[in-house]
Amino acid sequence: MKLIIISNRLPIKAFKKNGKVIFIPSEGGLATGLASLDTSIEKHWVGWPGIFTKDDKEMTEIRSHLKKFNYHPVFLSAEQIEEFYHNYSNSVIWPLCHYFYTHIKYGIASWEAYKEVNSLFAQVADMHIENGDIVWIQDYQLMLLPALIRDGNKDVSIGYFHHIPFPSYELFRILPERKEILDGLLGADLIGFHTADYMRHFMSTAERVMDTKFMLDETRYNNRIVHVDAFPMGINYEKYSAAPLKVAPQKLSSEWKMKFGERKIIISVDRLDYSKGILHRLKAFNRFLAEHPEYHEKVSLVMIVVPSRDKVGAYADLKMKINEKIGMINGKYSNLNWTPIHYFYHSFSFERLIAFYNVADIALVSPLRDGMNLVAKEYIAVKRRNLGILILSEMAGAAQELRDAIIVNPNDVDGMKDAILKALEMPADEQLKRMKRMQKIVSSQTVQKWATDYIDELLSLKKQNEKNKTKLITDVNKQIIVSEYKRSHKRLIILDYDGTLSPFYNNPEEAAPSLQLTQIIKGLLADKRNCIAISSGRDQDTLSGWFGEYPIILAAEHGAFVRDNGVWRKNLEDRSWSKEIVDIILKVTDKTPGSFLEEKKTALVWHFRNVDPWVAALREQQLFNMLGDKCAREGLHIMKGNKIIEIKPVGCDKGYVAKQLLLKEDFDFMLAIGDDTTDEDMFREMPKDSYTIKVGEMSDAARFYLKNQHEVLPLLNLFLSD
DSSP states (O other): OEEEEEEEEOSEEEEEETTEEEEEEOOSHHHHHHHTOOOSSEEEEEEEOSOOOOOHHHHHHHHHHHHTTTEEEOOOOHHHIIIIIIIIIIIIIHHHHTTOGGGOOOOHHHHHHHHHHHHHHHHHHHTTOOTTOEEEEESGGGTTHHHHHHHHOSSOEEEEEOOSOOOOHHHHTTOTTHHHHHHHHTTSSEEEESSHHHHHHHHHHHHHHHOOOEETTEEEETTEEEEEEEOOOOOOHHHHHHGGGSHHHHHHHHHHHHHHTTOEEEEEEEESOGGGOHHHHHHHHHHHHHHOGGGTTTEEEEEEEEOOSTTSHHHHHHHHHHHHHHHHHHHHHOBTTBOSEEEEOSOOOHHHHHHHHHHOSEEEEOOSSBSOOSHHHHHHHHHTTSOOEEEEETTBGGGGTOTTSEEEOTTOHHHHHHHHHHHHHOOHHHHHHHHHHHHHHHHHSOHHHHHHHHHHHHHHHHHHHHHHHTTBOOHHHHHHHHHHHHHOSSEEEEEOOBTTTBOOOSSGGGOOOOHHHHHHHHHHHTSTTEEEEEEOSSOHHHHHHHHTTSOOEEEEGGGTEEEETTEEEESSOOOOOOHHHHHHHHHHHHTSTTOEEEEOSSOEEEEOTTSOHHHHHHHHHHHHHHHHHHHHHTTEEEEEOSSEEEEEETTOSHHHHHHHHHTTSOOSEEEEEEOSTTHHHHHHHSOTTSEEEEESSOOSSSSEEESSGGGHHHHHHHTTOO
8 A cells, every 4th residue: 555645746846957957855834744744654746846848858867866756747838837737726726715706817728728737647646556545635736636536546545635725605606617626526535624614615515516415524425435624734843943943043043133123023924925915914014103103113024925926917916016015114114223114025045934933023924815824833833932922814724723823804904903012012921821822732733743644534534435335236246136036935125216216306296107117116026926015205195196006015104104905004193283393394494495395194394405505404403403392292203314304203114114014924035225314214124134225325224335326227127137
């Protein structure tokens, strides 16, 4: 078993210098964290090496060098990087996920390039993936990749981690390619996010767009369990905590302290991006200086902005506005002894960054939207036992963990202005207490723990899915079932109807038996060794209309009425429903477009198949809360079915029907097939050596499962073959 990490870029970057290919480490916490993952599993890495080349000799040289580290390059052209990376990943997905809808630039060519590059990554990965391997895919550039790898490698465990925010359904739904992207992501076994908010947004979106139902943090998609969870990413705490003690950062820290003297230093570190809230931060600092002249010459903002995509229009415009705003503030307030804002538009070495963190009294981290933001955690680690205050945007993923920071709304300029004042006036003992609590969190939730926790959960899911695979009916299983059927002398076959013998329809009246079904029923009835029963939630009039001409046993309303030998008998008496219960359901129905109430002789059924998934889940829980006590007082059972809620008297269900049928004969072959939670009672009453089959998903109560309803009739048809 190998662990194969796939990301847009490799941890090693190649470039040409003086006609030679040179290799240097890639920057970034992701590469550092994953490269240091402590595991006994053999690691491989697939990604772009950062160089454009069409020269076969150079490609061979790069492959040969990278192979020493188990790195495998995906070579991309400049055109592909432009369309896939800049024009789709960063001009569609990035602004969409960061809630900057107006910055989205759609283009068919960029979407086609995105698909093409994801396919190229899949092709390279497939060359190194073997059965039983673990694949871990990183971030928004490769959202189609989980499904692509799943299609080519059935026996692998696939994880995907989304390192940026995931937007709400209302925003994600505008994306024309929403289904393709969600289908790609759902090819993974484990989908990870930094926070529960992003996790919740993804599940809500998948339910609405893909019509998949989540139970807590899991769903079943294409006959697999897909698990969604939050894994807050950390930093290499020891590296940052120890760094201020090294010679170079200490020397630089001393230089900065001499330069700034007794002034308080506020530091901000960002990549040039509209999501970072840089202009809002400058407005807040400007307002602070305007309202608090007592702090003039006593505080300076050190703003480090790392160049990024500044040739793109939106970024070039942002850079110009930042320059103008800083120029305006410095022009208004600076003097010979004091510059309010020290602005650096370039990247800093690790040592220089540590020195800035070390001398800064306040870190101002105020993105408008951010997946995690590791700058906040780096600052906390560097402060060690020193004073320091973190002002942190509530829109950053890190805010979920670092509650001892001064939490601000980055859109609230006055709120940020007040936060700066609060930070400057915070007593030393409070600073130390807050910092100590945050350091305890950051030191335990490290990047190593993040990666280890993720892989451990993926391995656990791998075992779970492998176990569940044994329940899937294969061709071999079918041959065994058919052989036992043909050797047997007394057979009991119990079949659910909707979702089993017939697909679901938005209008339940359209689900009349197909010609294929009636032919199969006739064929099974032609063998006198067969006892055939249809056990359904349908009412007796409907079942009589569909199957009345056949000598089969019919169980209507989940066993409230049973027809045997052509005669219907009641197991439950007709009842009138309390006005209170009916009125509650009707009131909810009125507020839930697409739902309706079906009143049967022995049951009330609220249908919500045509309702928005989020609304359906809300109303479903509301009805359970409102009706639970009332149903208990009246001796009624309220139960969830397949997009229905059913209320009926206690004491009669499909399990009761199965138990009664088993008493009819000494059967030597028993088969029960159903798709709903109501069929679980039937499965539990069947003998252990019988063939119980859940349709559509696995079940603890059933021995086997079929992938979907379309496989049921072909399975039954095998019994009719010679």
